[in-house]
Amino acid sequence: MYAEEYEDYDYDARDYEYGSGDPRMDLAYEKQQYATNQYAQYALPDPVKKFLPWFRDVIMMCRVAEIQHAYDVIFPKLTEDHFKSSPWPEVEEIIPIVGDDPQFIILYKELYYRHIFARVTGGPTIHQRFESYYNYCQLFNMILSAPTPVNLELPNQWLWEVIDEFIYQFQAFAQYRCKMDKKTVEDIEMLKANPRVYSIHSVLNVLHSLIDKSNINKQLEVYAAGGDVNSVAGEFGQRSLYKMLGYFSLIGLLRLHSLLGDFYQALKVLENIELTKKPTYSRVPACQVTTYYYVGFAYMMTRRYSDAIRTFSHILLYIQRMRSTFQTKNYQNDQINKQTEQMYALLAICLVLHPQLIDESLQATLKDKANADRMYKMSRGEIEEFSNCFIYACPKFVSPVAPDYNTTQSSTHMAVLNHIVNVFMMEVKQQLNIPTIRSYLKLYTTLPLKKMAEFLDKSDEEFTTELLCFKHKMRNLVLTRGSSALSGEFRSLSEVDFYIDANMIHIADTKVARRYGDYFIRQIHKFEDLNNSLKSIRL
Known part of the structure; x- marks a missing residue:
């Protein structure tokens, strides 16, 4: 399926000019130079030499718990101790101690390049x-x-x-x-x-x-x-x-x-x-x-x-x-x-x-x-x-x-x-005036439309448009339980609501008073869930 996007590459880098534009040829050149000692080599740290063969073995045997420990604990610890801002050893350096198992090599390279993106100086x-x-x-x-x-x-x-x-x-x-x-x-x-x-x-x-x-x-x-x-x-x-x-x-x-x-x-x-x-x-x-x-x-x-x-x-x-x-x-x-x-x-x-x-x-x-x-x-x-x-x-x-x-x-x-x-x-x-309109609506139960328009230095027509915008923006599609992320039902969740009748704005406060009993019940349930979780961990 993806074979056309890459090929196994094994190029002869001799007589090759670096920087041709082909990354695989360039990499082959770098490896050739490395093999002929034009790049300095260094000995792998002993903890790394011990870790990699064991890491390969637990992956091959599908021992997930040990893989998780190696991945979450040991690998980050070795990175911090030996490769904090430098790359892990290249594949050519570890093959003598882990072999050339294709599956492990691919997984190791995934970690190798990820570390370069995340931590290596210069990126x-x-x-x-x-x-x-x-x-x-x-x-x-x-x-x-x-x-x-x-x-x-x-x-x-x-x-x-x-x-x-x-x-x-x-x-x-x-x-x-x-x-x-x-x-x-x-x-x-x-x-x-x-x-x-x-x-x-x-x-x-x-x-x-x-x-x-x-x-x-x-x-x-x-x-x-x-x-x-x-x-x-x-x-x-x-x-x-x-x-x-x-x-x-x-x-x-x-x-x-x-x-x-x-x-x-x-x-x-x-x-x-x-x-x-x-x-x-x-x-x-x-x-x-x-x-x-x-x-x-x-x-x-x-x-x-x-x-x-x-x-x-x-x-x-x-x-x-x-x-x-x-x-x-x-x-x-x-x-x-x-x-x-x-x-x-x-x-x-x-x-x-x-x-x-x-x-x-x-x-x-x-x-x-x-x-x-x-x-x-x-x-x-x-x-x-x-x-x-x-x-x-x-x-x-x-x-x-x-x-x-x-x-x-x-x-x-x-x-x-x-x-x-x-x-x-x-x-x-489009919503810049909504907070101001909301603050005025909270102060009154009825108010002439013309008077409120004067508060905002707007004409009656302009202010009517602003009120319609308020209605429109406060009406949202809201997710309901059991629905997919896109579904829901339209609700107006503004703390104030109003309607206009004969150039008068009639305002209703829709804010629901906080029910403190519900708050304490929720906290009790959270405490019980936490306590049950702790008990299950101890068991």
Whole structure:
């Protein structure tokens, strides 16, 4: 399926001029130079020599618990001790101690390149970006092209990070190729000669193929109906490797479509995942945070502010409860912390545009953070603050097409972001007067339309338009329990409502008084759930 995107390469690098534009030829040249000792070699640290053969053995024997310990604990510890800002050994250096098992080599290279992207000083070279892509092609080809399920089991955390990193590297490559001002002629020629590397079609093809292979959508449908998922899973879908890769690919599509600015399609791919229920298929914290971040952002961009607030509140409360589990030094946890700050900023935007009650602990956190100042400035109608807050908190959007390498323009990587910011700011400008109108409506039960129009220095016709805008913007599509992410029912959730009769505005306060009894009951239930969880851990 992906064989046409790469070939096994074994080039003779002798008499070859470096920088031809072919990354595989360049890599072969580098390896040839390495083999002839023109690059300095160094001895592998003893802990690494002991770790790698054992790591290979537990992977080959599918001992998931030991793989998880190696992946979560030992590998990060060795990285911190020996390769904090430098790459792990290349494959040629470890083959003498681990052998040339293709499956392990592919998995090792996945970790090797991921570490370069995350930690190595200076980041990846253009050759490393290409080689990482080819390695992902080999990995997915091995999994998808096998006539029977491959003999491989990996922990859910690793499987999630494979999908997450694949999309991240696509995102990084899409932005890298648009930054033309710092590229050499050789770099541009290499990009022109390899248009299929990280093309949007190849990335979509991988994710949809994993979803189809695992039958994950059918499994989720049957699971929601209370049936037996194994009856529709098929030979591949019954294996944890394929099932979890399929599930994570759904989340990957959510992220990918959000990065492309298609927020409707981003929510549509989750139509078989009930967001109102606790996740059963995945309990990987980074996956849950990513899911709710992109779902909440998609809701905000489709003007479903109530659903966005509920989504952000749900995951931020989860992060508050699980904060202690995010303390390990891992690039994924760094990403969780960053997304947490971004979600607080997005929640602040939504609460300014669509005020409503949220959990007291979240409200207190918003007041303690810089978001309190942001919310104050946005509520006063400062357009620039909306723009700055949005740019800080939004994803790094990408263009699905490569730039025109023949032009002399400098960089185009900001074009998509600027377009989406402009679309969002158009929506904000339409709502700038709503907070002021709301504040006046709270003061009266009846008021002549003409008098209130005078308060805002507007004509009767202009103010009537503003009131209609208020009605329209406060009426949102709201998700109902058991529905897909796109469905719901229209509700007006404003704390004040009104109607106009004979040039008089009749106002009703629809704000429901807080029921303190319900609050204490919820806290008691949370305490009981926590206590039961602690008991199960002790058992």
